[in-house]
Amino acid sequence: MRKNIIAGNWKMNKVLSEADQFIEEVAKKVPNNNNVEAIVCAPFLFLPSLVEKAKGSNVKIGAQNMHYEENGAYTGEVSPVMLKDVGVTHVVIGHSERREYFAETNESVNKKTHAAFKHGLIPIVCVGETLEQREANETMHHVETQITKALVDLTDDQVANTIIAYEPIWAIGTGKTASSADANEVCTHIRNVIKNVTNEEIAQKVIIQYGGSVKPENVEELLEQSDIDGALVGGASLKAESFLTLVEAGTK
Numbered sequence: 001m002r003k004n005i006i007a008g009n010w011k012m013n014k015v016l017s018e019a020d021q022f023i024e025e026v027a028k029k030v031p032n033n034n035n036v037e038a039i040v041c042a043p044f045l046f047l048p049s050l051v052e053k054a055k056g057s058n059v060k061i062g063a064q065n066m067h068y069e070e071n072g073a074y075t076g077e078v079s080p081v082m083l084k085d086v087g088v089t090h091v092v093i094g095h096s097e098r099r100e101y102f103a104e105t106n107e108s109v110n111k112k113t114h115a116a117f118k119h120g121l122i123p124i125v126c127v128g129e130t131l132e133q134r135e136a137n138e139t140m141h142h143v144e145t146q147i148t149k150a151l152v153d154l155t156d157d158q159v160a161n162t163i164i165a166y167e168p169i170w171a172i173g174t175g176k177t178a179s180s181a182d183a184n185e186v187c188t189h190i191r192n193v194i195k196n197v198t199n200e201e202i203a204q205k206v207i208i209q210y211g212g213s214v215k216p217e218n219v220e221e222l223l224e225q226s227d228i229d230g231a232l233v234g235g236a237s238l239k240a241e242s243f244l245t246l247v248e249a250g251t252k
């Protein structure tokens with residue numbers, strides 16, 4: 001059986017003292033439960049401190065992006081080697097905000113996914129459609145293309161260890177959640193696409209999260225769906241209490 005992975009994506013929020021305060025509270029209270037894993041994906045500047053403070057707890061620390069090269073003349077960038085060195089375990093790749101504002105493409109997502117595995121990081125690969133694409137009935141095709149291109153040339157084992165986050169762009173930060181049935185339909189499609197590029201056994205191992213206005217009020221219904229194995233959460237992951245409620249929901 002797959003576990004639930006609840007990952008907070010803080011985006012460009014908090015200052016270091018707030019980040020530290022959050023992790024001190026959450027690290028003490030996050031449950032030790034085999035059904036759920038909790039990850040906090042924070043801005044680069046906070047990562048070493050968060051890793052230190054989360055030590056010995058059940059919270060893992062992730063980054064929100066990285067470059068695919070190990071080092072070099074890439075002003076302003078952070079490499080997978082640097083993330084691994086400070087104890088980061090996960091990295092969000094291809095978030096729709098990175099695709100929209102920072103020219104992330106399916107090709108760079110694939111390169112970053114390879115780089116993550118090469119350096120011992122677990123990628124959380126984001127896919128999802130715009131409202132226009134949904135209204136034009138292009139969701140399934142669009143998501144299929146994104147997934148297929150993200151997974152090019154990965155081994156079966158790497159695919160099995162990739163976390164996919166399905167985030168309909170129109171549901172991000174808008175308060176509009178996809179209905180649990182609609183979200184599950186796309187997640188089931190994603191699993192079928194993975195099956196086509198690997199096999200049934202691998203596809204059944206892949207964790208597929210839903211993201212887009214997940215909050216304590218709707219998380220349980222989403223997690224009850226057959227192909228939703230957790231959530232990638234923005235706004236509702238910023239407060240310790242709310243994040244802990246989401247993690248608690250994942251234990252059931």
Ligand SMILES: O=C[C@H](O)COP(=O)(O)O
Nearest residue numbers: 009172173212213234235
């Ligand atoms: O990565 C998280 C998503 O973009 C969802 O953000 P949200 O929970 O604020 O809608």
